[in-house]
Amino acid sequence: MNQFDPYSGRRPTALLGASLAALLSLPLHAADVDGKRIANADAEPGNWMSHGRDYGEQRYSPLKKITDDNVDELGLAWSYKLDIDRGVEATPIVVDGVMYTTGPFSIVYALDARTGKEIWKYDPKSDRSRAGEACCDAINRGVAVWKGKVYVGVLDGRLEAIDAKTGERVWSVDTRYDRERSYSITGAPRVVNGKVVIGNGGAEFGVRGYVTAYDAETGDQAWRFFTVPGDPDKPAEGKGMEIAKKTWHGRAFVEQGGGGTAWDSFAYDPDLNLLYIGVGNGSLWDPIWRSEGKGDNLFLSSIVAVNADTGEYVWHYQTTPGDAWDYTATQHMILADLEIKGEQRKVLMQAPKNGFFYVIDRATGELLSAENIVPINWAKGVDLKTGRPIVDDEAAAYWKGEKKAKLVQPGFWGAHDWHPMSYSPDTGLVYIPAHIMSAWYEHVPDAPARNKFKSMYQLGLKTGMMPEDPEGLGKYADTWSGKLIAWDPVKQQQAWEVPYVTIFNGGTLSTAGNLVFEGSADGRVIAYAADTGKKLWEQPAASGVMAAPITYSVDGEQYVTFMAGWGGAFSTFAGALSLRAGVQPYAQVLTYKLGGTAELQEPAPREDAPTPPPLTADAATVEAGAKLYDGYCSQCHGIHAVSGGVLPDLRMLSPETHKQFLGILHGARIPDGMPSFGEAFDQEQMEQIHQYLIKRAHDRIEHGPDDLPQPTQKTASN
Structure with a gap:
């Protein structure tokens, strides 16, 4: 991969990962x-x-x-x-x-x-x-x-x-x-x-x-x-x-x-x-x-x-x-x-x-x-x-x-x-x-x-x-x-x-x-x-x-x-x-x-969800968190915190991530593409969102992993 800073103006000097034979082709x-x-x-x-x-x-x-x-x-x-x-x-x-x-x-x-x-x-x-x-x-x-x-x-x-x-x-x-x-x-x-x-x-x-x-x-x-x-x-x-x-x-x-x-x-x-x-x-x-x-x-x-x-x-x-x-x-x-x-x-x-x-x-x-x-x-x-x-x-x-x-x-x-x-x-x-x-x-x-x-x-x-x-x-x-x-x-x-x-x-x-x-x-x-x-x-x-x-x-x-x-x-x-x-x-x-005979690569199976922490907030706090989440977070992580699996499902956070939650909202994972929301929320609002996600994690355990019944008959088989 070419290593360079796009804002410094420096051009890449090496073609890492590219073989001489490939270049000659x-x-x-x-x-x-x-x-x-x-x-x-x-x-x-x-x-x-x-x-x-x-x-x-x-x-x-x-x-x-x-x-x-x-x-x-x-x-x-x-x-x-x-x-x-x-x-x-x-x-x-x-x-x-x-x-x-x-x-x-x-x-x-x-x-x-x-x-x-x-x-x-x-x-x-x-x-x-x-x-x-x-x-x-x-x-x-x-x-x-x-x-x-x-x-x-x-x-x-x-x-x-x-x-x-x-x-x-x-x-x-x-x-x-x-x-x-x-x-x-x-x-x-x-x-x-x-x-x-x-x-x-x-x-x-x-x-x-x-x-x-x-x-x-x-x-x-x-x-x-x-x-x-x-x-x-x-x-x-x-x-x-x-x-x-x-x-x-x-x-x-x-x-x-x-x-x-x-x-x-x-x-x-x-x-x-x-x-x-x-x-x-x-x-x-x-x-x-x-x-x-x-x-x-x-x-x-x-x-x-x-x-x-x-x-x-x-x-x-x-x-x-x-x-x-x-x-x-x-x-x-x-x-x-x-x-x-x-x-x-x-x-x-x-x-x-x-x-x-x-x-x-x-x-x-x-x-x-x-x-x-x-x-x-x-x-x-x-x-x-x-x-x-x-x-x-x-x-x-x-x-x-x-x-x-x-x-x-x-x-x-x-x-x-x-x-x-x-x-x-x-x-x-x-x-x-x-x-x-x-x-x-x-x-x-x-x-x-x-x-x-x-x-x-x-x-x-x-x-x-x-x-x-x-x-x-x-x-x-x-x-x-x-x-x-x-x-x-x-x-x-x-x-x-x-x-x-x-x-x-x-x-x-x-x-x-x-x-x-x-x-x-x-x-x-x-x-x-x-x-x-x-x-x-x-x-x-x-x-x-x-x-x-x-x-x-x-x-x-x-x-x-x-x-x-x-x-x-x-x-x-x-x-x-x-x-x-x-x-x-x-x-x-x-x-x-x-006549192609190559083998299809498959993704690894998903890991099981960890047990969420206890829900400690009252209903009003959870409701406030739900409004903030669906207003600002749902575009990436799914409406009502149900992810399609592309970005992290926030109902399935690890114990370590729960501990780091406020820091992540303040920008700790910017290199992974998670922006900082430090300007959008105060500490109380961040905790409201956190409590809503904990509540939704418990909902997931109660209702099952998919949160969505499958159709009775798939029409896609044609």
């Missing part, structure tokens, strides 16, 4: 990728040179040595164990026999794509004292490559370029617009016309969203496009902000940041020279506290097209005007040419969180069609004349009208989250990892102050109101499930589906072999017939699989790679519900080929 010009190669990706089907394989992000491979006739002969070719067992969401890049991928805390790995042998490893040393300021676990969705460099966004907000041959850092920039705010990076960069494009996360923590392009060679900033307006008393930054500022009201959003972070998806059309940006939710979620309950609040939950050279606004389409439910449009976008009503159209397709599947003219932003892919209750449809959803009054009643708690479908993780979908030009179908879920939304009487810590109070409303008792949890969990949906974008209807036991199943890959590959939350890697959905192959993955697989070839051998490792938002926040998946975090790269 690299091609002479490692990662020698440019726009011409990516645009002509079909001419090199053995490589996977960009996040979605090509600029259109179709995630379709022309390779067909592995087909629906022989996929049942797939076996594990090799595996590589990642350093940290947390959530794994990366899409690997493969160029000329070398795989570049990432693990938790943005660690980058270069591997021999034939054997899995490590060539080099680069640790950017993400500032773990700021881990509590990042949403949804210490995940990273991968790298970009361009002309001999590998680019990675670091969780703490840096963008770094690495020499693809040696694994040494070339340059590093801090992408944060305001260093006093909780910006992070979890998404994968893209490189377009010699510029590295990256967005940021942090909408729940009071930041203002933007996308930045940096010179790929030097790291100098080329342009920046803000996705929501800043101070209305100051000049707008370009045409886009002139349009957007008219749709916001009051001044609360200035302090709150406004949100609108572009934390995941991009696509690019080289012919139109348009870069497409998926924009996220608002800060705060509740429109009353964000914008006086008025306005569309552009460009929240929008697709925005900008000039790739200058970052200048061209057009936008807003999927959820005035978003009040965390219905981000950061989900994967696919570019394709489709025949619609007898006319060939250049389209952009997206299935954002709000439950609709959109087909949009990618040159003009005109909405061509939109239909819901799962049952929803927040809208009755989309008006094709105006392009606006027909919002159901009941779903909006939590923040206007009655101001009562409302159960809304889909909930905040949407009908489709970040997990990439894929498109097959052979079948004409899009393969979507879908969610069936709902969530409660309730207005709070006062807007919360901005806080740098990960806090449910930052939303400006109450949500995720799950019961503590196992029976109630089981009934709640029964309303959540997952699906793989094959969707016809022209007919706007489902062709087939495969049900899963829970949400957060992996992204998809489609191939010319009439195959769709997907990993499941319950620890399997699977292949289906792309035309019918028939399951053709399945093997265990030793952990939940959320990332999208890829396929590539070296020396005439086709491989399929899955990044396995349970974690992310679902397993950290909704820990009790994620236990339905029945897996634990175990991060590794799994690569398969026809």
Whole structure:
């Protein structure tokens, strides 16, 4: 591992862990990728040179040595164990026999794509004292490559370029617009016309969203496009902000940041020279506290097209005007040419969180069609004349009208989250990892102050109101499930589906072999017939699989790679519900080929929970601790202290940890990614949280280890 201080400016001088033989196995010009190669990706089907394989992000491979006739002969070719067992969401890049991928805390790995042998490893040393300021676990969705460099966004907000041959850092920039705010990076960069494009996360923590392009060679900033307006008393930054500022009201959003972070998806059309940006939710979620309950609040939950050279606004389409439910449009976008009503159209397709599947003219932003892919209750449809959803009054009643708690479908993780979908030009179908879920939304009487810590109070409303008792949890969990949906974008209807036991199943890959590959939350890697959905192959993955697989070839051998490792938002926040998946975090790269015979590595069994200390507090103290815990701690350690197993289950603390509890809250475990809460709580509040956790530990003994009844029948076996 490269040892260096990222804040000292020193470059690494040694490639510890990289053998001379591994280095010599690299091609002479490692990662020698440019726009011409990516645009002509079909001419090199053995490589996977960009996040979605090509600029259109179709995630379709022309390779067909592995087909629906022989996929049942797939076996594990090799595996590589990642350093940290947390959530794994990366899409690997493969160029000329070398795989570049990432693990938790943005660690980058270069591997021999034939054997899995490590060539080099680069640790950017993400500032773990700021881990509590990042949403949804210490995940990273991968790298970009361009002309001999590998680019990675670091969780703490840096963008770094690495020499693809040696694994040494070339340059590093801090992408944060305001260093006093909780910006992070979890998404994968893209490189377009010699510029590295990256967005940021942090909408729940009071930041203002933007996308930045940096010179790929030097790291100098080329342009920046803000996705929501800043101070209305100051000049707008370009045409886009002139349009957007008219749709916001009051001044609360200035302090709150406004949100609108572009934390995941991009696509690019080289012919139109348009870069497409998926924009996220608002800060705060509740429109009353964000914008006086008025306005569309552009460009929240929008697709925005900008000039790739200058970052200048061209057009936008807003999927959820005035978003009040965390219905981000950061989900994967696919570019394709489709025949619609007898006319060939250049389209952009997206299935954002709000439950609709959109087909949009990618040159003009005109909405061509939109239909819901799962049952929803927040809208009755989309008006094709105006392009606006027909919002159901009941779903909006939590923040206007009655101001009562409302159960809304889909909930905040949407009908489709970040997990990439894929498109097959052979079948004409899009393969979507879908969610069936709902969530409660309730207005709070006062807007919360901005806080740098990960806090449910930052939303400006109450949500995720799950019961503590196992029976109630089981009934709640029964309303959540997952699906793989094959969707016809022209007919706007489902062709087939495969049900899963829970949400957060992996992204998809489609191939010319009439195959769709997907990993499941319950620890399997699977292949289906792309035309019918028939399951053709399945093997265990030793952990939940959320990332999208890829396929590539070296020396005439086709491989399929899955990044396995349970974690992310679902397993950290909704820990009790994620236990339905029945897996634990175990991060590794799994690569398969026809006739592969390697042995799967398995995680060690979990240790039994220690006996908790006696509960000494009264009911009022425990209740106060419960409110503090669910407000500030549940985002990482699970609602009601039921962990999904990725981060420590605080009902299972050792006797030594109980003794160290106050010190840990004061920052004793910052190197492990546990931030200090010394500024957030006083000593009395810390002890209230401690007593609540002791009470929940005794509840666990009384109710059993899982705190959640399993469903009577697993639907995931297909």
